[in-house]
Amino acid sequence: MQHSRPIVGFHCSGATGQEWHRLKAMSAGPAPVFTPDFFGCPSRGPWKGGRFSFADEAAPLLPEIRALGAPVHLVAHSYGGGVALHILRHHPDLVASLCLYEPTCFHVLRDLGAEGEALIEEIAALNGGLLADIEAGRLRKAAAAFTEFWSGPGAFDALSPERQAAMEAWIPKVVPDFDALIDEPETPGDLRPDLPVTLIWGHDTRVQTRRIIDVLAARFDAPQVHGLDGAGHMGPFTHRDQVFALVAAHIARAETGLAGA
Template sequence: MDQHPECYTIGSGIPVVLLHSSMSSKEQWGKLMDVLQEKYQVIAIDLYGYGVSPLPPNGFEFTLLQEAERIQTIIKQFIGDVKFHLLGHSYGAATALRFAYDHQEQLLSLSLYEPVAFHLLAKDDPALLVIVKLAEQIKQAVDCGDLSTGTRIFVDFWSGGGTYANIHMERQRSLNRYIQKVLLDFQAGIYEPLTIDDYARLQLPTCLIAGRKSPPSTRKIVENIARTLPQLEMHWIDGGHMAPITHAATVNRIWVDFLANISTTAICP
Protein backbone atom coordinates (compact mmCIF):
# COMPACT_ATOMS: atom_id res chain seq x y z
CA MET A 1 0.00 0.00 0.00
CA ASP A 2 1.37 3.39 -1.02
CA GLN A 3 0.85 5.93 1.71
CA HIS A 4 0.73 9.72 1.83
CA PRO A 5 0.18 11.20 5.32
CA GLU A 6 -3.44 12.09 4.54
CA CYS A 7 -4.20 9.34 2.00
CA TYR A 8 -3.95 5.64 1.35
CA THR A 9 -3.67 4.36 -2.20
CA ILE A 10 -3.60 0.70 -3.15
CA GLY A 11 -4.17 -1.42 -6.24
CA SER A 12 -4.05 -0.50 -9.90
CA GLY A 13 -6.56 0.28 -12.61
CA ILE A 14 -9.29 2.89 -12.89
CA PRO A 15 -9.15 5.13 -9.78
CA VAL A 16 -11.85 5.01 -7.10
CA VAL A 17 -11.72 7.83 -4.53
CA LEU A 18 -13.28 7.21 -1.09
CA LEU A 19 -14.54 9.95 1.27
CA HIS A 20 -15.41 8.95 4.84
CA SER A 21 -18.09 10.16 7.24
CA SER A 22 -17.78 12.77 10.00
CA MET A 23 -15.87 11.70 13.11
CA SER A 24 -14.05 9.07 11.09
CA SER A 25 -11.01 8.80 8.82
CA LYS A 26 -9.65 6.98 5.79
CA GLU A 27 -9.31 3.95 8.07
CA GLN A 28 -13.08 3.51 7.70
CA TRP A 29 -12.62 1.99 4.26
CA GLY A 30 -10.38 -0.99 5.08
CA LYS A 31 -12.87 -3.71 4.09
CA LEU A 32 -13.96 -1.97 0.90
CA MET A 33 -10.37 -1.27 -0.11
CA ASP A 34 -9.51 -4.95 0.32
CA VAL A 35 -12.18 -5.83 -2.25
CA LEU A 36 -11.66 -2.98 -4.71
CA GLN A 37 -7.87 -3.18 -4.90
CA GLU A 38 -8.14 -6.30 -7.06
CA LYS A 39 -9.48 -4.25 -9.99
CA TYR A 40 -9.02 -0.56 -9.17
CA GLN A 41 -6.56 1.99 -7.88
CA VAL A 42 -8.23 2.91 -4.60
CA ILE A 43 -7.53 6.26 -2.96
CA ALA A 44 -8.89 6.91 0.55
CA ILE A 45 -8.48 10.46 1.86
CA ASP A 46 -8.66 11.99 5.33
CA LEU A 47 -11.08 14.90 5.11
CA TYR A 48 -10.19 18.17 6.84
CA GLY A 49 -9.80 17.70 10.60
CA TYR A 50 -9.87 13.89 10.60
CA GLY A 51 -7.18 11.23 10.75
CA VAL A 52 -3.92 13.11 10.27
CA SER A 53 -5.42 16.00 8.29
CA PRO A 54 -5.33 19.49 9.83
CA LEU A 55 -8.40 21.51 10.67
CA PRO A 56 -9.38 23.96 7.93
CA PRO A 57 -7.53 27.27 8.21
CA ASN A 58 -10.59 29.51 8.08
CA GLY A 59 -12.52 28.22 11.10
CA PHE A 60 -16.17 29.11 11.18
CA GLU A 61 -16.11 30.52 7.64
CA PHE A 62 -15.66 26.94 6.45
CA THR A 63 -17.80 25.67 3.55
CA LEU A 64 -18.55 22.46 1.72
CA LEU A 65 -16.91 23.94 -1.37
CA GLN A 66 -13.63 24.36 0.51
CA GLU A 67 -13.73 20.71 1.58
CA ALA A 68 -14.37 19.66 -2.01
CA GLU A 69 -11.60 21.86 -3.43
CA ARG A 70 -9.05 20.35 -1.05
CA ILE A 71 -10.07 16.93 -2.35
CA GLN A 72 -9.54 18.20 -5.87
CA THR A 73 -6.00 19.32 -5.00
CA ILE A 74 -5.10 15.96 -3.44
CA ILE A 75 -6.56 13.96 -6.32
CA LYS A 76 -4.59 15.99 -8.85
CA GLN A 77 -1.40 15.07 -7.00
CA PHE A 78 -2.18 11.36 -7.27
CA ILE A 79 -3.77 10.89 -10.69
CA GLY A 80 -3.59 14.19 -12.55
CA ASP A 81 -6.45 14.52 -15.04
CA VAL A 82 -7.41 10.83 -15.12
CA LYS A 83 -11.14 10.28 -14.71
CA PHE A 84 -12.27 8.41 -11.61
CA HIS A 85 -15.20 7.01 -9.63
CA LEU A 86 -16.11 9.00 -6.49
CA LEU A 87 -17.69 7.35 -3.46
CA GLY A 88 -18.71 8.83 -0.10
CA HIS A 89 -20.59 8.18 3.12
CA SER A 90 -22.54 10.77 5.14
CA TYR A 91 -20.46 13.97 5.24
CA GLY A 92 -18.11 12.39 2.73
CA ALA A 93 -21.10 11.80 0.46
CA ALA A 94 -22.20 15.43 0.83
CA THR A 95 -18.66 16.46 -0.10
CA ALA A 96 -18.73 14.09 -3.07
CA LEU A 97 -22.01 15.60 -4.26
CA ARG A 98 -20.58 19.12 -3.98
CA PHE A 99 -17.41 18.02 -5.78
CA ALA A 100 -19.47 16.53 -8.61
CA TYR A 101 -21.31 19.81 -9.15
CA ASP A 102 -18.07 21.63 -10.05
CA HIS A 103 -16.03 18.76 -11.50
CA GLN A 104 -18.52 16.51 -13.26
CA GLU A 105 -16.19 16.18 -16.25
CA GLN A 106 -13.61 14.38 -14.08
CA LEU A 107 -15.99 11.71 -12.84
CA LEU A 108 -16.98 8.32 -14.21
CA SER A 109 -19.64 7.76 -11.56
CA LEU A 110 -20.90 8.85 -8.16
CA SER A 111 -21.67 6.47 -5.26
CA LEU A 112 -23.36 7.90 -2.16
CA TYR A 113 -24.56 6.58 1.17
CA GLU A 114 -26.94 9.07 2.83
CA PRO A 115 -25.31 12.43 2.07
CA VAL A 116 -25.82 14.82 5.00
CA ALA A 117 -26.59 17.57 2.49
CA PHE A 118 -28.91 19.30 4.92
CA HIS A 119 -29.21 22.28 2.56
CA LEU A 120 -31.47 20.08 0.42
CA LEU A 121 -34.17 20.16 3.11
CA ALA A 122 -36.75 22.95 3.17
CA LYS A 123 -35.94 25.64 5.72
CA ASP A 124 -39.14 24.90 7.65
CA ASP A 125 -38.86 21.12 7.41
CA PRO A 126 -39.06 19.59 10.92
CA ALA A 127 -36.29 17.19 9.93
CA LEU A 128 -33.94 20.13 9.33
CA LEU A 129 -34.98 21.80 12.58
CA VAL A 130 -33.98 18.62 14.44
CA ILE A 131 -30.52 18.80 12.86
CA VAL A 132 -30.12 22.50 13.67
CA LYS A 133 -31.08 21.79 17.29
CA LEU A 134 -28.65 18.87 17.39
CA ALA A 135 -25.80 21.07 16.17
CA GLU A 136 -26.71 23.74 18.72
CA GLN A 137 -26.65 21.21 21.57
CA ILE A 138 -23.24 19.95 20.50
CA LYS A 139 -21.88 23.48 20.15
CA GLN A 140 -23.13 24.42 23.61
CA ALA A 141 -21.26 21.47 25.13
CA VAL A 142 -18.08 22.21 23.17
CA ASP A 143 -18.19 25.90 24.07
CA CYS A 144 -18.29 24.85 27.72
CA GLY A 145 -15.22 22.69 27.20
CA ASP A 146 -17.19 19.45 27.53
CA LEU A 147 -15.99 17.62 24.44
CA SER A 148 -17.15 14.22 25.66
CA THR A 149 -20.76 15.37 26.06
CA GLY A 150 -20.72 16.93 22.61
CA THR A 151 -19.33 13.72 21.15
CA ARG A 152 -21.85 11.58 23.02
CA ILE A 153 -24.75 13.65 21.67
CA PHE A 154 -23.44 13.26 18.12
CA VAL A 155 -22.64 9.55 18.29
CA ASP A 156 -25.88 8.57 20.00
CA PHE A 157 -27.99 10.54 17.51
CA TRP A 158 -26.58 8.65 14.53
CA SER A 159 -25.90 5.27 16.12
CA GLY A 160 -28.52 4.99 18.86
CA GLY A 161 -28.73 5.93 22.52
CA GLY A 162 -26.03 4.41 24.70
CA THR A 163 -23.59 3.81 21.84
CA TYR A 164 -21.01 6.27 23.12
CA ALA A 165 -21.13 4.88 26.67
CA ASN A 166 -20.36 1.41 25.33
CA ILE A 167 -17.24 2.54 23.47
CA HIS A 168 -13.88 1.86 25.13
CA MET A 169 -12.58 4.94 26.96
CA GLU A 170 -9.48 5.21 24.79
CA ARG A 171 -11.66 5.21 21.68
CA GLN A 172 -13.93 7.83 23.27
CA ARG A 173 -10.94 10.13 23.75
CA SER A 174 -9.95 9.58 20.13
CA LEU A 175 -13.44 10.55 18.95
CA ASN A 176 -13.65 13.55 21.27
CA ARG A 177 -10.82 15.28 19.43
CA TYR A 178 -12.92 15.33 16.25
CA ILE A 179 -15.99 17.07 17.65
CA GLN A 180 -14.87 20.59 16.72
CA LYS A 181 -14.61 19.57 13.07
CA VAL A 182 -18.04 17.93 13.35
CA LEU A 183 -19.48 21.36 14.11
CA LEU A 184 -17.89 22.71 10.94
CA ASP A 185 -19.36 19.79 9.01
CA PHE A 186 -22.83 20.73 10.24
CA GLN A 187 -22.22 24.33 9.25
CA ALA A 188 -21.03 23.32 5.79
CA GLY A 189 -23.94 20.97 5.20
CA ILE A 190 -26.68 23.28 6.47
CA TYR A 191 -25.60 26.55 4.87
CA GLU A 192 -24.35 25.36 1.48
CA PRO A 193 -26.09 27.65 -1.08
CA LEU A 194 -26.69 25.04 -3.80
CA THR A 195 -30.24 23.72 -4.21
CA ILE A 196 -31.68 20.43 -5.36
CA ASP A 197 -32.32 22.03 -8.76
CA ASP A 198 -28.60 22.77 -9.08
CA TYR A 199 -27.78 19.10 -8.65
CA ALA A 200 -30.27 18.16 -11.40
CA ARG A 201 -27.54 19.08 -13.90
CA LEU A 202 -25.47 16.04 -12.86
CA GLN A 203 -25.45 13.66 -15.81
CA LEU A 204 -23.53 10.91 -14.03
CA PRO A 205 -24.28 7.26 -13.30
CA THR A 206 -25.13 7.47 -9.60
CA CYS A 207 -25.64 4.79 -6.96
CA LEU A 208 -27.55 6.05 -3.93
CA ILE A 209 -27.97 3.87 -0.84
CA ALA A 210 -29.95 4.54 2.34
CA GLY A 211 -31.00 2.69 5.47
CA ARG A 212 -34.62 2.16 6.43
CA LYS A 213 -33.64 2.69 10.09
CA SER A 214 -31.89 6.02 9.51
CA PRO A 215 -33.15 9.36 10.91
CA PRO A 216 -35.85 11.21 8.94
CA SER A 217 -33.39 13.94 7.93
CA THR A 218 -31.13 11.74 5.83
CA ARG A 219 -34.02 9.66 4.47
CA LYS A 220 -35.70 12.85 3.22
CA ILE A 221 -32.47 14.09 1.66
CA VAL A 222 -32.08 10.77 -0.13
CA GLU A 223 -35.67 10.92 -1.39
CA ASN A 224 -35.07 14.44 -2.75
CA ILE A 225 -31.92 13.34 -4.54
CA ALA A 226 -33.57 10.20 -5.91
CA ARG A 227 -36.33 12.31 -7.49
CA THR A 228 -33.81 14.69 -9.06
CA LEU A 229 -30.69 13.03 -10.43
CA PRO A 230 -31.43 11.67 -13.92
CA GLN A 231 -29.06 8.66 -14.00
CA LEU A 232 -29.61 7.23 -10.54
CA GLU A 233 -30.15 3.77 -9.14
CA MET A 234 -31.59 3.62 -5.62
CA HIS A 235 -31.03 0.97 -2.96
CA TRP A 236 -32.71 0.73 0.45
CA ILE A 237 -31.20 -1.62 3.03
CA ASP A 238 -32.20 -2.81 6.50
CA GLY A 239 -29.65 -0.70 8.34
CA GLY A 240 -29.07 2.76 9.72
CA HIS A 241 -26.95 5.77 8.90
CA MET A 242 -23.72 4.01 9.81
CA ALA A 243 -24.42 0.92 7.69
CA PRO A 244 -21.21 1.30 5.62
CA ILE A 245 -19.53 0.29 8.89
CA THR A 246 -22.17 -1.81 10.69
CA HIS A 247 -23.46 -3.54 7.53
CA ALA A 248 -20.31 -3.25 5.45
CA ALA A 249 -20.78 -6.52 3.55
CA THR A 250 -24.23 -5.48 2.31
CA VAL A 251 -23.28 -1.94 1.36
CA ASN A 252 -19.95 -2.88 -0.18
CA ARG A 253 -21.57 -5.53 -2.38
CA ILE A 254 -23.93 -2.93 -3.84
CA TRP A 255 -21.05 -0.56 -4.55
CA VAL A 256 -18.82 -3.27 -6.03
CA ASP A 257 -21.61 -4.46 -8.34
CA PHE A 258 -22.42 -0.89 -9.39
CA LEU A 259 -18.79 -0.13 -10.27
CA ALA A 260 -18.50 -3.41 -12.17
CA ASN A 261 -21.61 -2.59 -14.19
CA ILE A 262 -20.29 0.89 -15.00
CA SER A 263 -17.00 -0.60 -16.18
CA THR A 264 -18.80 -3.19 -18.32
CA THR A 265 -21.04 -0.56 -19.87
CA ALA A 266 -18.05 1.67 -20.60
CA ILE A 267 -16.27 -1.01 -22.67
CA CYS A 268 -19.33 -2.24 -24.55
CA PRO A 269 -19.88 -0.82 -28.06
Protein backbone atom coordinates in the same frame (compact mmCIF):
# COMPACT_ATOMS: atom_id res chain seq x y z
CA MET B 1 -13.37 -6.01 -8.27
CA GLN B 2 -12.24 -4.85 -11.70
CA HIS B 3 -12.20 -1.12 -12.44
CA SER B 4 -10.43 0.84 -15.13
CA ARG B 5 -11.02 4.18 -13.37
CA PRO B 6 -9.75 5.24 -9.94
CA ILE B 7 -11.98 4.92 -6.87
CA VAL B 8 -12.11 7.66 -4.22
CA GLY B 9 -13.74 6.97 -0.84
CA PHE B 10 -14.91 9.82 1.43
CA HIS B 11 -15.52 8.98 5.10
CA CYS B 12 -18.20 10.16 7.52
CA SER B 13 -17.76 12.72 10.30
CA GLY B 14 -15.76 11.33 13.20
CA ALA B 15 -14.07 8.63 11.12
CA THR B 16 -11.03 8.60 8.82
CA GLY B 17 -10.26 7.31 5.35
CA GLN B 18 -9.81 3.91 7.00
CA GLU B 19 -13.60 3.54 6.63
CA TRP B 20 -13.14 2.68 2.93
CA HIS B 21 -9.78 0.87 3.06
CA ARG B 22 -11.51 -2.43 2.31
CA LEU B 23 -11.97 -1.15 -1.23
CA LYS B 24 -8.21 -1.42 -1.67
CA ALA B 25 -8.28 -5.11 -0.74
CA MET B 26 -11.22 -5.66 -3.12
CA SER B 27 -9.55 -3.84 -6.01
CA ALA B 28 -8.07 -5.70 -8.96
CA GLY B 29 -6.16 -4.05 -11.76
CA PRO B 30 -3.93 -1.00 -12.06
CA ALA B 31 -6.41 1.80 -11.25
CA PRO B 32 -5.72 3.29 -7.79
CA VAL B 33 -8.01 3.51 -4.76
CA PHE B 34 -7.68 6.76 -2.77
CA THR B 35 -9.24 7.15 0.69
CA PRO B 36 -8.20 10.57 2.05
CA ASP B 37 -8.74 12.02 5.51
CA PHE B 38 -10.72 15.22 6.04
CA PHE B 39 -9.86 18.16 8.27
CA GLY B 40 -10.23 17.15 11.91
CA CYS B 41 -8.42 13.84 11.39
CA PRO B 42 -4.93 13.53 12.90
CA SER B 43 -3.25 13.21 9.49
CA ARG B 44 -4.93 16.34 8.09
CA GLY B 45 -5.04 18.46 11.25
CA PRO B 46 -7.78 20.77 12.51
CA TRP B 47 -9.53 23.43 10.49
CA LYS B 48 -7.94 26.75 11.50
CA GLY B 49 -9.80 29.20 9.30
CA GLY B 50 -13.04 31.09 9.80
CA ARG B 51 -16.43 30.17 8.38
CA PHE B 52 -16.10 26.69 6.89
CA SER B 53 -17.55 25.31 3.65
CA PHE B 54 -17.23 22.28 1.40
CA ALA B 55 -14.98 24.37 -0.83
CA ASP B 56 -12.50 24.50 2.09
CA GLU B 57 -12.74 20.74 2.65
CA ALA B 58 -12.32 19.99 -1.04
CA ALA B 59 -9.44 22.41 -1.73
CA PRO B 60 -6.55 20.15 -0.60
CA LEU B 61 -8.21 17.06 -2.11
CA LEU B 62 -8.72 18.35 -5.64
CA PRO B 63 -5.03 18.26 -6.69
CA GLU B 64 -4.76 14.74 -5.28
CA ILE B 65 -7.83 13.59 -7.19
CA ARG B 66 -6.65 15.21 -10.41
CA ALA B 67 -3.30 13.45 -9.98
CA LEU B 68 -5.09 10.09 -10.26
CA GLY B 69 -5.26 10.79 -13.98
CA ALA B 70 -8.89 9.97 -14.87
CA PRO B 71 -12.46 10.67 -13.72
CA VAL B 72 -13.13 8.72 -10.54
CA HIS B 73 -15.82 6.59 -8.98
CA LEU B 74 -16.76 8.63 -5.90
CA VAL B 75 -17.91 6.49 -2.95
CA ALA B 76 -19.00 8.35 0.17
CA HIS B 77 -20.85 8.10 3.49
CA SER B 78 -22.73 10.78 5.44
CA TYR B 79 -20.70 14.02 5.57
CA GLY B 80 -18.45 12.59 2.86
CA GLY B 81 -21.50 12.48 0.61
CA GLY B 82 -21.88 16.23 0.97
CA VAL B 83 -18.26 16.70 -0.09
CA ALA B 84 -18.78 14.32 -3.01
CA LEU B 85 -21.81 16.28 -4.26
CA HIS B 86 -19.85 19.54 -3.95
CA ILE B 87 -17.09 18.12 -6.16
CA LEU B 88 -19.63 16.81 -8.67
CA ARG B 89 -21.33 20.22 -8.70
CA HIS B 90 -18.18 22.29 -9.18
CA HIS B 91 -15.72 19.86 -10.81
CA PRO B 92 -17.89 17.47 -12.85
CA ASP B 93 -14.95 16.52 -15.07
CA LEU B 94 -13.44 14.64 -12.11
CA VAL B 95 -16.41 12.31 -11.54
CA ALA B 96 -17.22 9.12 -13.48
CA SER B 97 -19.90 7.81 -11.09
CA LEU B 98 -21.36 8.34 -7.63
CA CYS B 99 -22.19 5.81 -4.88
CA LEU B 100 -23.51 7.32 -1.64
CA TYR B 101 -24.54 5.80 1.67
CA GLU B 102 -26.92 8.20 3.44
CA PRO B 103 -25.33 11.50 2.40
CA THR B 104 -26.16 14.17 4.99
CA CYS B 105 -26.44 17.00 2.47
CA PHE B 106 -29.18 18.72 4.46
CA HIS B 107 -29.36 21.66 2.05
CA VAL B 108 -31.21 19.53 -0.55
CA LEU B 109 -34.11 19.12 1.90
CA ARG B 110 -35.20 22.62 0.89
CA ASP B 111 -36.71 20.94 -2.18
CA LEU B 112 -39.43 19.68 0.23
CA GLY B 113 -40.63 23.13 1.26
CA ALA B 114 -41.94 23.44 4.82
CA GLU B 115 -41.25 19.78 5.61
CA GLY B 116 -37.64 20.16 4.57
CA GLU B 117 -37.17 23.40 6.51
CA ALA B 118 -38.49 21.71 9.67
CA LEU B 119 -36.04 18.82 9.21
CA ILE B 120 -33.17 21.28 8.74
CA GLU B 121 -34.26 23.17 11.86
CA GLU B 122 -33.90 19.97 13.90
CA ILE B 123 -30.32 19.60 12.70
CA ALA B 124 -29.57 23.28 13.36
CA ALA B 125 -30.91 22.91 16.92
CA LEU B 126 -28.72 19.86 17.48
CA ASN B 127 -25.73 21.78 16.17
CA GLY B 128 -26.46 24.71 18.49
CA GLY B 129 -26.47 22.42 21.50
CA LEU B 130 -23.22 20.80 20.40
CA LEU B 131 -21.61 24.22 19.94
CA ALA B 132 -22.62 25.25 23.46
CA ASP B 133 -21.11 22.09 24.95
CA ILE B 134 -17.92 22.41 22.91
CA GLU B 135 -17.41 26.05 23.86
CA ALA B 136 -17.94 25.12 27.53
CA GLY B 137 -15.33 22.35 27.27
CA ARG B 138 -17.89 19.54 27.60
CA LEU B 139 -16.36 17.54 24.76
CA ARG B 140 -17.43 14.15 26.07
CA LYS B 141 -21.04 15.30 26.39
CA ALA B 142 -20.98 16.70 22.85
CA ALA B 143 -19.39 13.54 21.45
CA ALA B 144 -22.02 11.39 23.18
CA ALA B 145 -24.90 13.56 21.95
CA PHE B 146 -23.65 13.45 18.37
CA THR B 147 -23.05 9.69 18.42
CA GLU B 148 -26.43 8.94 19.96
CA PHE B 149 -28.31 11.19 17.55
CA TRP B 150 -27.21 8.89 14.74
CA SER B 151 -26.95 5.54 16.51
CA GLY B 152 -29.38 5.68 19.42
CA PRO B 153 -29.18 5.80 23.24
CA GLY B 154 -26.16 4.08 24.72
CA ALA B 155 -24.21 4.09 21.45
CA PHE B 156 -21.40 6.25 22.81
CA ASP B 157 -20.95 4.16 25.96
CA ALA B 158 -20.79 1.05 23.75
CA LEU B 159 -17.72 2.39 21.94
CA SER B 160 -14.27 1.30 23.01
CA PRO B 161 -12.35 3.77 25.21
CA GLU B 162 -10.07 4.45 22.25
CA ARG B 163 -13.01 5.33 19.97
CA GLN B 164 -14.57 7.50 22.67
CA ALA B 165 -11.30 9.41 23.01
CA ALA B 166 -11.04 9.79 19.24
CA MET B 167 -14.59 11.16 19.06
CA GLU B 168 -13.85 13.66 21.84
CA ALA B 169 -10.73 14.82 19.98
CA TRP B 170 -12.65 15.17 16.72
CA ILE B 171 -15.91 16.69 18.01
CA PRO B 172 -14.93 20.39 17.57
CA LYS B 173 -15.07 19.75 13.79
CA VAL B 174 -18.75 18.73 13.98
CA VAL B 175 -20.06 22.30 14.10
CA PRO B 176 -18.36 23.48 10.88
CA ASP B 177 -19.32 20.18 9.25
CA PHE B 178 -22.99 20.77 10.04
CA ASP B 179 -22.71 24.40 8.89
CA ALA B 180 -21.34 23.23 5.53
CA LEU B 181 -24.02 20.55 5.17
CA ILE B 182 -26.81 23.04 5.79
CA ASP B 183 -25.44 26.09 3.97
CA GLU B 184 -24.01 24.64 0.74
CA PRO B 185 -25.22 26.88 -2.11
CA GLU B 186 -26.74 24.93 -4.97
CA THR B 187 -29.45 24.73 -7.57
CA PRO B 188 -31.41 21.51 -8.17
CA GLY B 189 -30.24 21.18 -11.78
CA ASP B 190 -26.47 21.20 -11.28
CA LEU B 191 -25.75 17.52 -10.53
CA ARG B 192 -25.42 15.86 -14.01
CA PRO B 193 -28.62 13.79 -14.05
CA ASP B 194 -27.21 11.24 -16.53
CA LEU B 195 -24.42 10.14 -14.14
CA PRO B 196 -24.30 6.48 -12.99
CA VAL B 197 -25.57 6.78 -9.38
CA THR B 198 -26.28 4.37 -6.53
CA LEU B 199 -27.97 5.59 -3.33
CA ILE B 200 -28.03 3.37 -0.23
CA TRP B 201 -29.92 3.85 3.03
CA GLY B 202 -30.69 1.86 6.16
CA HIS B 203 -34.29 1.14 7.09
CA ASP B 204 -33.58 2.15 10.71
CA THR B 205 -32.22 5.60 9.91
CA ARG B 206 -33.24 9.18 10.74
CA VAL B 207 -36.02 10.80 8.76
CA GLN B 208 -33.60 13.45 7.45
CA THR B 209 -31.38 10.97 5.66
CA ARG B 210 -34.31 8.98 4.31
CA ARG B 211 -35.82 12.10 2.78
CA ILE B 212 -32.44 13.19 1.38
CA ILE B 213 -32.35 9.88 -0.52
CA ASP B 214 -35.81 10.66 -1.91
CA VAL B 215 -34.73 14.13 -3.06
CA LEU B 216 -31.52 12.93 -4.70
CA ALA B 217 -33.22 9.98 -6.38
CA ALA B 218 -35.50 12.48 -8.15
CA ARG B 219 -32.53 14.50 -9.42
CA PHE B 220 -30.86 11.70 -11.41
CA ASP B 221 -32.18 9.93 -14.48
CA ALA B 222 -31.70 6.29 -13.48
CA PRO B 223 -30.35 5.93 -9.94
CA GLN B 224 -30.14 2.56 -8.24
CA VAL B 225 -31.68 2.90 -4.75
CA HIS B 226 -31.16 0.23 -2.09
CA GLY B 227 -32.55 0.05 1.45
CA LEU B 228 -30.90 -2.31 3.95
CA ASP B 229 -33.02 -4.11 6.55
CA GLY B 230 -31.77 -3.61 10.09
CA ALA B 231 -29.20 -0.98 9.12
CA GLY B 232 -29.06 2.58 10.38
CA HIS B 233 -26.93 5.56 9.52
CA MET B 234 -23.69 3.74 10.33
CA GLY B 235 -24.36 0.91 7.91
CA PRO B 236 -20.85 0.95 6.36
CA PHE B 237 -19.59 -0.16 9.79
CA THR B 238 -22.48 -2.29 11.10
CA HIS B 239 -23.42 -3.93 7.76
CA ARG B 240 -20.07 -3.88 6.04
CA ASP B 241 -20.52 -6.94 3.82
CA GLN B 242 -23.83 -5.75 2.37
CA VAL B 243 -22.62 -2.19 1.84
CA PHE B 244 -19.35 -3.16 0.19
CA ALA B 245 -21.16 -5.67 -2.04
CA LEU B 246 -23.46 -2.88 -3.23
CA VAL B 247 -20.48 -0.61 -3.83
CA ALA B 248 -18.77 -3.32 -5.91
CA ALA B 249 -21.98 -3.88 -7.91
CA HIS B 250 -22.26 -0.15 -8.51
CA ILE B 251 -18.70 0.09 -9.82
CA ALA B 252 -19.24 -2.92 -12.11
CA ARG B 253 -22.45 -1.35 -13.48
CA ALA B 254 -20.81 2.04 -13.95
CA GLU B 255 -17.76 0.57 -15.68
CA THR B 256 -19.99 -1.37 -18.08
CA GLY B 257 -22.03 1.72 -18.90
CA LEU B 258 -18.99 3.95 -19.33
CA ALA B 259 -17.31 1.39 -21.59
CA GLY B 260 -20.34 1.39 -23.86
CA ALA B 261 -20.69 5.16 -23.96
